[in-house]
Amino acid sequence: MATSMAEHHAVRLAHAEAHAALHGLALTPLRRQVYAAIVASDRPIGAYELLDALEPQRGRVPPTTIYRALDFLLAHGFVHRIESKNAFFACCEVGVPHRSQFLMCDGCGATVEIPGGDLAQQLSHSAPAHGFEVHRQVVELSGLCARCARATRPAGAPL
Ligand SMILES: [Zn+2]
Ligand SMILES: [Zn+2]
Structure with a gap:
């Protein structure tokens, strides 16, 4: 079960990377890590939860850096913003308007x-x-x- 979820996440990451490459979008290491943390969550995840999720990999990242990465992911359709929860959720159809x-x-x-x-x-x-x-x-x-x-x-x- 855990393995299949991890594989599922890997497939979604690979799809997002292919989409970014095809459209010349700079999916930088930080943006990719933020996106991966959102994909790994089965519920909407807030900016401060993302800071915690990234800490083991990057140390403490300034919130403004996270917000800039989220702006990029939102603008290019990688994630949706869930208004009622002020949180973010990975899109199920990246690249399809x-x-x-x-x-x-x-x-x-x-x-x-x-x-x-x-x-x-x-x-x-x-x-x-x-x-x-x-x-x-x-x-x-x-x-x-x-x-x-x-x-x-x-x-x-x-x-
Ligand atoms: Zn439930
Ligand atoms: Zn979507």
Whole structure:
């Protein structure tokens, strides 16, 4: 299990590196380490948690350095910003422009990205009718993941 997760992360890192190389994006060692720490987390991770995660590799990095790396990763679609948590989550489709919905568990924090979809399109199309110009569109749904829902529901209770 641990090995397959590590392999999964390695595949995502390799994909991100290939994407960066193809588009001439400078995925510097620091940016790569920040990205790897975000990929390794199954829930949104905040800037200060990232500082802690990087400390064994780089020592104490100034927060401004982390924020600059995050700006780069956000600007080029490597990660998404989860507004409600002021935290960051690795994109499931680096290099494919999309809008996303996020399912976020209130129990364990596990987060799943659902890219694209009709809902996102409906939202972005309805905004101009209100004279509203959308700059950023993130839809966040909170609730319980399947595992936490099972754990909190008494055995045999109806769904
Ligand atoms: Zn995404
Ligand atoms: Zn959960």
